[in-house]
Amino acid sequence: MAKRSFTDPQITLQHGAGGEATRQLVEGLFAPAFANDTLAAMEDAAALNADGLRLAFTTDTFVVHPRNFPGGCLGSLAVHGTLNDLAVSGADPIGLSAAFVLEAGLDTSELRAQTEAMAEAARKAGVPIVTGDTKVVEHGSVDGLYINTSGVGVIRPSADLGPNRVRPGDAVLVSGPIGDHGVTILISRGEIELEADLKTDSRSVLPLTSALLDQLGSGVRWMRDATRGGVATVLNELVGGRPFGVVLEEQEIPVRDPVRGCCELLGLDPLHVANEGQFVAIVAGDRADEAIRALRNVEGGSDARIIGVVTDEHPARVVGRTSFGAKRVIDVLVGDPLPRIC
Amino acid sequence: MKFMDEYRDGETVHRLSREISQLADQNRTYRIMEICGGHTHSIFRFGLSQILPGNIELIHGPGCPVCVLPMGRMDEGLAMAERDGLIFTAFGDMMRVPGTTGTPLDAKARGADIRMVYSPLDALETARRNLDRPVLFFAIGFETTAPSTAVTLMKAKELGVTNFFVFCNHVLVNPAIRALLESDDMRLDAFIGPGHVSTVIGCKPYEFIAEEFQRPLVVSGFEPVDILQSIVMILRQMNAGVAKIENQYGRAVSWDGNTAARKALDRVFETRSTFMWRGLGGIPNSAYAIREEFAEFDAEKQIGVRGRSFPDPALAQCGEVLKGVKKPVECSLFGTVCKPENPVGALMVSSEGACAAQYRYSDATTVLRK
Structure with missing residues (x-):
């Protein structure tokens, strides 16, 4: 597929929807700016080599609305999403991070419930959440709560995927x-x-x-x-x-x-x-x-x-x-x- | 799933396909237009052309309301949308329809308050919840969606709502069919009649097609079995040398249609003397305007539009495709400049448009040749 430079004058919601518009943004703007061999593979998780040990590294930000829905919530989704990016890379996850962007005015009870859902999902998968970050922004500048998770895993020696x-x-x-x-x-x-x-x-x-x-x-x-x-x-x-x-x-x-x-x-x-x-x-x-x-x-x-x-x-x-x-x-x-x- | 699986059954489809092959006379071609965009979508989604004999050509008609909306109307709607405080509501399909300054999604990205609704009643509800702001509903569609706009306006009047406005772009199917039949380069032999429109208007209004123009029309459902059965009915008429209006979609359509819906239409709307169609140009008596009695909700009168009109892009051959003179792939822009993510011509706009459907769903070989 021909790589084109990104020329849309503005970002619209379509650029985040995961389809053709997202592809054009990623391939036309981000990829050329950050260009390197690891990124060029464009997989869900990057494959890094640490002294012979093959590591998978991935990150994802979760902004789903509504935050609670039948069978899950933003918190559990944030853990599952990153675990899954590692899993399909043939990796055994060894640790996750959790970064929060909180809107001033968010109920603590909701934050606690979302955090507990994350903890439960991580516990069930047997993968610890080992580092994190918190930012609070003015009321109205984000929709309640956004969560970013990153994850690192060790790629199985038997996995040969691509x-x-x-x-x-x-x-x-x-x-x-x-x-x-x-x-x-x-x-x-x-x-x-x-x-x-x-x-x-x-x-x-x-x-x-x-x-x-x-x-x-x-x-x-x-x-x-x-x-x-x-x-x-x-x-x-x-x-x-x-x-x-x-x-x-x-x-x-x-x-x-x-x-x-x-x-x-x-x-x-x-x-x-x-x-x-x-x-x-x-x-x-x-x-x-x-x-x-x-x-x-x-x-x-x-x-x-x-x-x-x-x-x-x-x-x-x-x-x-x-x-x-x-x-x-x-x-x-x-x-x-x-x-x-x- | 009931009412779905039995109409997609492989064995029934094959039986009908064999029957069509037997009925089709090898020594002639059959050019059959499906008027409705819903049929176009089904034909491509299920690859129905591939199981028809080569001498049956399906021509994709003007029945996609999003596609035939002229750019100027979209511009007017978006100009209203960008007024301070106004909430612009429309159906989901409208969100990617380009005016000359971009689509509603682009306007939303620039900060306009653009909301997708599933029914005009939802738009009215939005108005009632935002009494301090004008709420505009961009009404679009054939006789299928027009009754729900009519009922909404009747309800708005009954409730005394003062901040709700409708930009009426409802169009009528039969004047468009007449315009096609009267055009010089018309090459159509028969019609697959629209299913949803006919639930409202019934079958009677199509009689002029058989009487004045001697063309058969069969009102059809939307599943593969429905469409193939309608083609069988058309071929039987043509082989017998007759032209009648028939109803294949009896499970949803009656001969007289829905009287209550038609009454609501008559009460709220009157016919415009002419209306511009993208790809077809001006067609007399082909659209609804809001009657004086409901003028307080008429965006054209209350908010005001400048009546700008923009010609279709010169190279796009939408009109020829609609009349069956050209196939979508024969247009020089198809799949090169004109694509679903950046439509130039009308028919690439919605997934029900002939070109978008062809681009998205056509058999692999057609696309690979381009």
Whole structure:
């Protein structure tokens, strides 16, 4: 993909939505300014070499609104998000940081509840929060509470992950039903009068990625958590500018009925909806069944599914095949998913 | 999922596709226009053109309200949005529609108070919660969404709200079809009739298409099975040499439509003598204006617009695509200069526009050729 310099005169919300606009900002403004070999890999976590020890290092800032939603909250999300970036890099996390931007006037009880949710999520994953920072800004200059977390992990010696390891014939798998988080948040905002029996999928995927790496070793080629922009966006990022593409079998993609229903009503594609506890992995084609068995043996992995294959038929393209065999291009999302009117 | 899975069933789709192949006469082409953007979206999303015989050409019509809105109207709306204290509300699709000075999202980034609503009633509710500020609803859509605007205005009057305004851009489907049928380079054989619009207006208003122009029209649902079944019905008519209005979408559409909705439309709106359509130009009697009785809510009268109009970009061939003279990929701007993230022409604006749908969903080979 051609790298263009960033020319938009202003930052809009679309630049933060994780789709094409975000990509243009990152590749056109940040990447050229900070240019170095480690950054150039553009993975969720950077791979650093410390005297022969391979470390994964990542950071993420969480600004979700509302801060509490069915199945989770800002605090638990902030821990899971960073753990997951390390997990899909093939790393065992060893420590997290927590930095807070607080709006003057925030209730202490809320801050305490969010902090406890962070502590609980970190405890459950067995990863300590080892450093932090606090800033308080004037009332009105931020929306209550923003949390940044960073994380460091040791990359497993057996993990050999990267887009360059992906080849035609490999299988594409997803760890479970997609779209739960994005649709839950959309409904929690209260702007749409919809009710659905849904909660966020926010969780640490570490037990799943570990099981996969334990079983397949270098048979796992590439992993990515499918957060903003959804499965469609991470797969497009994988194939962009590369000599291979991906074909997804649309009826194999696991989507819960409430998510399907909401997406149909609002004109959204579940493939573009955010997840906070699901990842996409590319594994060697002849070991796909083994991978699914390994995931299904872990708690929370019972819905893992092979959803497609890597192909050299249409390089750089993600294509979906419908139940009656017709094909369509699955593109990245431009900006935020906006509901259609009719 | 009920009302969905049975209409996407692979076996039924294949059976209908075989039936279409048998009905289609090899010695001729069938140019069928789906008027409604919802159908266009389904056709691309499910790759339906790929399972039709090569001599059936689906032409994507002007039924995407976002696409046919002229830039000047967007500019007027945004000029209002940037007035001090005003809250601008609109449907989600409008947020990325460009005027000459950018989109509502750009205006929001510059500090305008722009809010997405799911219904005009939500916009009225916003007005009632912000009594000290004017609240504008940018109304858009065919006869599908117009009744909800009408009901909202009736409610605003009943409640005596004084800070709520509607910028009315509602358009009418049949004058646009007539304009297409009367144009010199028209090459259409039949129509897949809009589903949602017809829930309101029914099937009767389409009769002129069969009587004056001898073209069949079948009102259709939006799922793959619906659309294929409508094509079967069209081919049967054409093979028999007749032209009638038929209803495939009986589970939602009645012959007479929704009388209560039509009454609300009559009460609140009158027809404009002419209205500009992006890609098609001025079309007589093709849009609604707010009646005098509701003038206190009419943004055009109360807030004031300058009536600026901007021609469509010269190189964009939206009109030819709409009339079926050209395919989206045959436009020189398609996929190069004109893309969904930076639309030049009308049809690239919304995901229901023919070009955006083609760009986003078309079969891999079409896109790869570009």
